[in-house]
Amino acid sequence: MEKRATQILEEEHHLIQQVVGAMAALADRVFEGQVAEKETLVNLVDFMRVFVEKCHHEKEENHLFPLLVKKGVPVAGCPIGMLTREHQAAGKLTTDLGAAVEAYLKEPSGMGHFLVTTLRGVVALYPGHIWRENYLLFPMTDKILDDREQEGLVEQFETVERKIGLDVHQRFEHLAEKAG
Template sequence: MINASEELRREHELIKTALNLLEKIASGIVQKVNPDVSDLTELINFVIVFADKCHHGKEEDLYFPSLEEAGIPNHGGPIGVMLSEHDQGRKYIREMKENISGQNSDLQVFADAAFAYVALMRNHIEKENNILFMMGDRVMPESVQNDLLIRFKEHEEKVIDKEKHEEFYALIERLSQKYLH
């Protein structure tokens, strides 16, 4: 049986590569290396669409409610912490987006927000992978897991189609070749 958490963990791997890219580019900005703004724009679009709308959307709309139904608390519990961190991440995403284009853009503010986002999300992913998902795997029955996988696919098709999904993987690979190798 494949657990729903396995799909979320796979997505975390791609997101972690995007975090490495953000960190590398932000470090370059601090060292006065001007980044390719089109790369930043594409990377922030990936974070907004893939990481937040698609991935966090699966968690918030489908996975977390299933965890609650299985007895894992939201308020005052691990789900509430994850939701709060998603909201904090969105704040950093807005700061990054606002500071890469337009006349009021400030790459140093972008870099600061990128560093904060990277630190938050790395810690967040570790908690989900090593605590919350393991709890979910123990308490959610196979029928719920199977239903979640079907609903994940439906959610993804609504947010991004298969072609856009593949484009995001290709984007992260292309940017990795440019910045991480």
């Protein structure tokens, strides 16, 4: 097996952390009165909508979590219930970020506060969420799933990748490197 499913998700967390770090720095700059570039903002919304929601969360929520539940992990409570709620909060923040960016691009002077608050909302959620997945969920998953089950997940992840487009994943890797 080339890579375990959990290793793939952990590598994606690394990209998310890089972009979230860039969001924290951007929020500080806008808070201090600097103007954020349109291209940067549009890329950040795109990263959240496509990479985080359609690629990463889809792999976890539609493939990993259901398999773990099938293997006997409780659907409610810690860790799956909690992580699912955090994904829902992230989804709402992504919608808010889209709205905040749209409003800010129309009216940078009046909407800076909305943009800063939303960016900081994402920054507040992710490090803890990723920590819980890297140090609780994935070690637990590696104990529960055998090689064949991990391979099955990797195949399902490839279907998700093909749906969003392999070039899209690569584009986001470059974007995260640039942002980080």
